[in-house]
Amino acid sequence: MTQINFTLNLEDLKEKIQESTLEATVKASTTMALNELMKKEQEEHLQVDAYERSSKRKSYRNGSYERSLITSAGTLLLNVPRTRDGEFSPSVFKKYERIDQAFMLSMIEMVVNGVSTRNVQKIVHHYCGKKVSKSLVSELMKQLDPVVDKWRNRPLNAQHFPYVYADAMYIKVREGDRVVSKALHIATGVSSAGKREVLGMKISSGESTDTWTEFFDELKARGLQRPQLVISDAHAGLVSSIRSRFAGTSWQRCYFHLSRNIVGVLPKKGSKEMRDQIRDIFDAPTLKQARERKNMLIEEYGEEKKYEKAMQLLDEAFDDSTQYYQYPSHHHISLRTSNSIERLNQEVRKREKIIKIFPNIDSATRLIGAILMDIDEGYANKRSKFMTMEEKVERNEKK
DSSP states (O other): OOOOOOOOOHHHHHHHHHHOOHHHHHHHHHHHHHHHHHHHHHHHHHTSOTTOOOTTOOOOEEEEEEEEEEETTEEEEEEEEEETTSOOOOTTSOTTOOBOHHHHHHHHHHHHTTOOHHHHHHHHHHHHSOOOOHHHHHHHHGGGHHHHHHHHTOOOTTSOOSEEEEEEEEEEEEETTEEEEEEEEEEEEEOTTSOEEEEEEEEESSOSHHHHHHHHHHHHHTTOOOOSEEEEOOOHHHHHHHHHHSTTOEEEEOHHHHHHHHHHTSOSSSOHHHHHHHHHHHHOSSHHHHHHHHHHHHHHHTTOGGGHHHHHHHHHHTTGGGGGGGSOGGGHHHHSOOHHHHHHHHHHHHHHHHHOSBSSHHHHHHHHHHHHHHHHHHHHHOSSOSSOOHHHHHHHHHO
């Protein structure tokens, strides 16, 4: 078999690529096409062709002027035709707008994905050779307002969410010359189809019973039906609001948060065996076995003063932290902790920390709302289900 050998001169290839006029050709073609488009639009505005005499004429040509337009192909220098009445405005760009819509969306997307405003300016300057102001990027972000508002206020009555997760995180926002901490309330749900969804968000002055109640009332007003189970940490205001706004709903105390609380009151040395036994309680296959393991642990260590607080906390929180046993076993790993919404918070935090301090509540709602919309879209487009709900029906029938 004949073998063909060849060598590739990488330096020569690199030089040819660098000398390529492809970019210049694209820019020239785009410029020519847009200039022709504006001439046609001017004729339509005047209602006459060049040098034509007509009673339908609306105005007269008045030369042209150069104007730059930032596009994904780079910065284009266009010849914009004028009319004497000054009323002609080409559709290539809105009046006083020098950036095409596609490039605007690209800049918005960069900010939503965690690129700082300063870096967006650098990227635009690097690729287009044009500086854009920080205020322009901020104004572009305001275009998200109607989109985010529509998503935040969408109806929730199209399907039932048997499981709801709730949590809050804190962000920094400017109020005049002050920088204050604000609570960001977030709720996610698992639908009867087993798909996860971001139900809503709300920024409040703090995390209290009143702020959580306002948030839950808004979700209910949008059509959220009473869930079977709400999963969260044991924040007093949150728990109080869950019990008052969702009467008849069970509350699952996050086992992971409880474990950290128990470990926090254990002696730092010599308590590894107890930590393992606590984990075994919540890994038990049935509630009966979990209760037996808990009682045995308390009986063994309950009289020792150094374990007294830990055993008391475990005993008091046991019922609230084992509500997941009332549901199908294949749901337990997802229901016993609020880890799923904690991971969502981490994703928000990863992008939010680049901002560090939001200039106001509106900008915080806008950006975080866009981030949550993006995450929610990811949930919707995911082929696999978060939970297999069909098995729940089958198992209940077997019982």
